[in-house]
Amino acid sequence: MPQEFSRTERVADYLQQELAKLLLHSVRDPRAEFVNITAVDVSRDLRYAKVYYTKLGVESAEAATDVTRVLDKAAGFLRTEVAKGSSLRTVPKLTFKFDESVGRGRHMEDLLGRARASDALRGNEAEADDS
Incomplete structure (x- = not known):
């Protein structure tokens, strides 16, 4: 019987939920407020994850460069926090992309x-x- 969801999809869903919680409760930079995680794409080897986000009031990637910079800077912290609360052997390296x-x-x-x-x-x- 085939699996309903692949491991990469399950990891992507888990990362999306956890990152949304962490951005809401743990990241204190005001530029990261009102950020919504819309999707996460995880590589097949589970080493890399592209995290797509939107921000209230921001319509273009050019306007979101500052937010992307802040999220990329917080990626190490977010990755560590996800690792603490999960049973994943390795947590993917996070890169953030504005979802246009x-x-x-x-x-x-x-x-x-x-x-x-x-x-x-x-x-x-x-x-x-x-x-």
Whole structure:
């Protein structure tokens, strides 16, 4: 019977939960406030993990460079804390990346809203012309 989830997926889920807790309770830098961990990609050998995050009010990777720098600086501390609270033989080396998909999603939703409003306006004009 095949496993429902691979080990890398289980480790990624565990890291996502633990890092979110640690950022909320243990990291004291104000630049790391309101950071949300959106995903974690763990390499097949479990040595490296890319941690994707968003921050409230930050829409682009350029604006998040300062936050990324802070998180990269705290990576050693976070890795140590995860190791203390887990039974993992080795904890992956953490690198942080800003997740731009949330900002792109908001932009697409805005464009769709504008298109719907434009279509509704055209529909009202067409009904007025038919009368």
